[in-house]
Amino acid sequence: MYLPDFRLDHKLAVVTGGTKGIGKAIALAYAESGADVILIARNEKQLKKMKETVESLGQQAYTICKDIQQYDAIKEEVEEIRGDRAIDIWVNNAGMNIRSEAENVSEEEWDQIVSTNMKSAFFLSQYAGRVMKQHRQGKIINISSVGGHTALRTGVVYAMTKSALIQMTKNLALEWGKYQINVNAIGPWYFPTSLTEQLLQDEDYVQSILERTPLNRIGKLEEVSGAAVFLASDAGNYMTGQTLFVDGGMTIYGF
Template structure:
């Protein structure tokens, strides 16, 4: 038989920023595929709401409430309240963007974006990777962006961090492949999320996006689910260090 298993039954997955947008879509898709979830996000009410949804799907859910900028606290909570040594899948999804032009970027904006999108992603991947190394297997999925591959009009620091995630994905895969740890990334284009909400209210901007996207439309969150499940499943067992762009073809152009 050549068709691999794409189910995630018996797996424990952790997703940061798991209560909204892309992170929510990935968390629910993993639960639908059979995984138990560690749900990590800042807002207690949202975390418990998503945990209830996961439990309604017949899976276990572990709530972790906190900001990934304080990644040490996230790690502490995960160690204290979850079977963290059984983590098979770790998704670095939490992110922030402040769309300032380069001349207007402040040091506080720089620190917030760097700490959320890049610093926390590395140290949380390091934590997850240590558990995976002990067990001899694991999947790490970093949520990058088309902005890490092509230049966009504003958000220079955001683009820098997303490019850094692509490079981090490559380097970690090189170091950790010998431990049977697969490190890959997803590079989304425009999907309806909290980060894009205001932009997608601008009809002219949306028109321009669609004109520059070969598929001529904005993505639907459910269309990320296949890529996320694939990278967490046995179907991607001979794949590491790659960024899978889910972008309607946008990354073949520029913007």
């Protein structure tokens, strides 16, 4: 058999920030691939709509309406939902950015970005890792950014947290590999999300992006979700500690 299995039948996946943008695309791709999904987000209306969409694909959907910084409460709800089931896949997707120049970053902005993007991802990964260790298998996928690899013009704190996710991915992969837990990251470039919506309306800004993108276009959300399915499936079983940049070639140049 030369084609590995990309299906996720009978798996349980958790996706933070699972109602919009990249998180939504990943959650729907997992459902299409056969997984049941636990969706974590703050907007109850969007969660309800996503639940209906996932269930229309023939899979079970569960929702947790919490801010990602409420990780203790999130863990309790996941425990209640999963019962005796393993957590097969955990995606740390939820994140935020405040595009301040370095000299203008306030302590409040720092705390908010670091807590959302980095602290929550670590403690939720810690929880997922403990559960996966009991079952001696699992896939953790962190949504980083090209900004964690190369310099961006603004958003220094965001870039720092995304760089931290890349390093966290390596360390957790090293610690948990003996339990057959794979920990990888995805580093997207520009995709149509709520974080990029306003920027992508600026023609000059878009042109500056395209000049640094060999494929000369903005990414499509399904092009991120395809990478997420690969890393979550048996096809990705021998990958761990890696960051897969889905960037149209941007990291060849830097920015």
